[in-house]
Amino acid sequence: MAETMRAVDIKNGAGPIEALFINEIPKPKPTATQALVKIKYFGLNRMDLSQREGGYPVPPQAPKTLGVEFSGVIEAFGNEPERGFNIGDEVFGLAYGGAYAEYIAVSTHMLVHKPKELSWEECAGIPETWITATQALYLIGEYTPGKTVLWHAGASSVSISGIQLSVGDGASKVFATTRQDSKCEFVVKELGATAAFNATTTKWDEEILKATDGKGVDIIIDFVGAGYFAQNLNAAARDGRIVNLGILGPAIVPAGANFSNFVRKRLRLEGSSLRSRDENYQGRLRDMLVEHALPKFVSGQFKIHIEKVFPWEEIQDAHRIMAENKTMGKLICRVS
Template sequence: MSKTMRAVEIEGGVGPISALHITDVPKPVPKDSQALVKVKAFGLNRMDLLQREGHYPVPPQASKILGVEFSGVIEAFGCDAEEEYKVGDEVFGLAYGGAYAEYIVVSTHMLVHKPKELTWEQCAGIPETWITATQALYLIGLFTPGKSVLWHAGASSVSIAGIQLSIADSASAVYATARQDSKCEFCVSTLGATAAFNTTTQDWVAEVLEATGGKGVDIIIDFIGAGTFQGNLDAIAKDGIIVHLGAMGGTKLPAGVDIGGFVRKRIRYEGSSLRSRDEAYQGKLRDQLVEHALPRFVDGRFKVLVDRVMPWEEIQEAHRALEANETKGKVICTIG
C-alpha cells in the first residue's frame, strides 16, 4: 500500500487562490479511535478562505491541509474505534482539517453512516454547516418553539440549514438578510422564511421592527460582525440572544455605537466557534444531528442545497466562487 497520497496544498503555507495546488504528501495513519477514510467528496467553507490567507486560528491538532467536512469509505482503523463502524462502511463526517485530500484520518466519534438516499456530494455538505447551525440555534441561542429568529447572510450554507431547522421546530417567524434581491427571494421561496431583507437597499432593522410590531426578534444569528452590531442591538427583542459566529463585515466598531440596549433590553451577545471545540463537545452535536436532522434528510423534509459540484482539480475556481459570494448553498469538490 502506498505511503503517499495527493492533497491540495498552499504554496508557501499561506497565500492567494493561485497558491492552491495538488501535490503528493505523506498518507496519514489512523491511531487510537481514528479511522482512515478514502475521500469521495469534500465541502468548502468560508473558514477555508481565511485559513488559506493565514487569518484563521487553526486548532493545534488540525492537519495543515484545508477542509473540515467530507464523505467517503472507511479503509482502516486505529486500535480503539467505535464498534459500530467497519472497513468498507460509507460515511460522512467532521474533522479538524485535512479533507482536501485523497485520504483523511478522523475520530470515529465524528463519523455518521451515509444514508443510501443521499449522494456523496450532499453528505459532504452536511457536517460543518448543519452542526454549526445546530450549535448556534439550540446550545447558544436557547431556541424553543414559538420564538422568532433572524439569520444574517441568509443564503449562506449555515443559514440555509438554520432557517430549515427554525421552521421545522415551530419558530413563530423566521427572517433573513442578504445583499442581493435574488438571495432574499431564495430565502423566502425556496427555504420558507417569513421574510428576507436586502441590507444594501433596505433598512433591515426598520423592516424587522415593523414585521414584529416593534417587539424585535428573540434570536439573531450573525456572521457579519461590526457591520451589523448596532443593528442587532436595535432589532433584538427584550431578553433576546445574539449569536456571533463571524466577522465578514469587520471587527472594529465605528464611533457612535450605542450599547445602551444591553442593559435596557437585557441582551445576551455571545460569540462562539465550532472548530476550536474539543471532540467530546463536537461529538454531542454529531449525536444531535443524527437524532434530530438525519431522518429529515432521508425523507426529504430537510434539503441539502448544493450550489455547484466541481472536480477537485478545479479547487482554485471553487475558492473563487465562494470568495465572490456567488453561491446559494454548498460548493462541493469531488475526487476521482
Template sequence: MPETMRAVDIKGGKGPVSSLHITDIPKPSISGNQALVKIKAFGLNRMDLLQREGQYPVPPGAPKTLGVEFSGIIEEVGAKPEGGFKKGDEVFGLAYGGAYAEYIAVSTKMLVHKPKELTWEQCAGIPETWITATQALYLISKFQPGKSILWHAGASSVSIAGIQLSVADKASAVFATARQDEKCEFVTKHLGATACFNTKKSTWVDEVKKATDGKGVDIIIDFIGAQYFQDNLNAIAKDGVIVNLGFMGGTKLPEGTDISAFVIKRCTYVGSALRSRDEEYQGQLRDQLVEHALPRFVDGRFKIFVEKVLAWEDIQEAHKMLEENRTKGKVICTIS
C-alpha cells in the same frame, strides 16, 4: 519511505487563490478510535478562505491541509472505533482539518453512516454547516418553539440549514437578510422563511421592527460582526440573544457605538466557534444531528442545497465562487 497521497496545498503556506495546487504529502496514520477514510467528496467553507490567507488559527494538532467536511469510504480503523464503524463503511463526517486530500484520519466520534438515499456530494455538504447551525440554535441561543429568529447571510450554507431547522421546530417567525433579490426570493420560496430583507435596498432593522410590531426579534444569528453590531442591538427584542459566528464585516467597532441595549433590553451577545471545540462536544452535536436532522434528510423534509460540484483539480475556481459570493448553498469538490 512513508506512503504518500495527493492533497491540495498552498504555495508558501498562505496566499491568494492562485497559490492553491495539488501535490504529494504523507498519507496519515491512525490510532485509537480513529478511522482512515478514502475521500470521495469534500465541502468548502468560508473558514477555508481565511485559513488559506493565514487569517484562521488551526487548532493544535490539526493537519495544515484545508477542509473540515467530507464523505468517503473507511479504509482502516484503529483499535477502538466508536459506534461499530468498520472497514468498507460508507460515511461522512467532520474533522479538524485535512479534508482536501485523498485520505483523512478522523475520530469515529465524528463520523456518520451515509444513507443510501443521499449522494456523496450531498453528504459532504452536511457536517460543518448543519452542525454549526445546530450548535448556534440549540446550545448557544437556547431556541424554543414560539421564539422569533433572524439569520444574517440568509443564502449562506449555515443559514440555509438554520432557517430550515427554525421553521421545522416552530419558530413564531423566521427572518433573514441577504444582499440580492434573487437570494431573498430563494430564502422565502425554497426555505420557508417568513421574510428576507435585501440590505442593499432597505434598512433591515426598520423592516424587522415593522414585522414584529416594534418588539424586535428574539434571536439573531450573525456572521457579519462589527458592521452589524449596532443594528443587531437595535433589532433585538428584550431578553433576546445575539449569536456571533463570524466577522465578514470586520472586528473594530466605530466610535459612537451605543451599547445601552445590554442594560435596557437585558440582551445577551455571545460569540462561538465549532472547530476549536473538543471532540466530546463535537460528538454530542454529531449525535444531535443524527437524531434530529438525518431522518429529515432521508425523507426529503430537509434539503441539502448544492450550488456547484467541481472536480478537485478545479479548487481555485471553487474558492473564487465563495470569495465572489456567487453561491446559494454548498460548493463541493469530488476526488476521482
C-alpha cells in the same frame, strides 16, 4: 499499502488562489478513536479561503491540509474506535482539517453513517454547515419551538441550514438578511423564511421591528460582526440572544451604537467557533444533528442545496467562485 497520497497543497504554505495545487504528501495513519476514510467528496467553506491566505487560526491538532467536511468509506481504525462503525462503512463527517485529500484520519465521534437516500455530494455538504447551525440555534441561542429567529447572511450555507432547522422545528417567524434581492427571494421561496431584507437597501432592523409588532426577535445569528452591532441590539427582543459566528465586516464597533438597548433588554451576546471545540463537544453536536436533521434529510423535508460540483483538479476555480460571494448553496469537490 501506499505511504503517500494526493492532496491539495499551497505553495509556500499560504498564498493566493493560484498557489493551490495537487501534491503528493504522507498518508495519515489513524490512532486511538480515529478512522481512516477514503474520501469521495469534500465541501468548501469560507474559512478555507482565510486559511489558504494564512489568516485563520488553525487548531493545533489540525493537519495543514485544508478542508473540514467530507464523505467517503472507512478503510481502517485506530485502537479505540467508537462502536457501531466497521471497515467498509459509507460515512460523512467533520474534521479539524485535512479533507482536501484522498484520505483523512478523523475521530469516529465525528462520523455519521451515510443514508442510502442521500448522494455522496449531498453528504459532503452537511457536516460543517449543519452542525454549526445546530450549535448556534440550540446550544448557544437556546432555541425552543415558537421563538422568532433572524439569520444574517441568509443565503450562506450555514444560514441555509439554520433557516430550515428553524422552520422545521416550529419557529413562529424566521427572518433573514442578505445583500442581494435574488438571495432574499431564494430564502423566502426555497427555504420558507417568513421574510428577508436586503441589508444594502433597507434598514433591516426597523423592518424586523415592524414585522414583529415592535417586539423584535428572540434569537439573532450573525456572521457580519461589528458592522451589525447597533442594529442587532435594536432588532433583538427582550431577553434575546445574539450569537456571533464570524467577522465578515469590520472588527471595530462603529460610533453611535445605543448600548442602553443591551442593558434595558437584558440581552446576551455570545461569540463562538466550532473548529476550536474539543472532540466531546463536537461529538455532542454530531448526535444532535443525527437527532434533529438526519430523519428530515431522508424524508426530503430538509435539502442540501448544492451550487456546483467540481473535480478537485479545478480547486482554484472553486475558490474563485466562493470568493465572489454570489453562491446560494454548497460548493463541493469530487476526489478522483
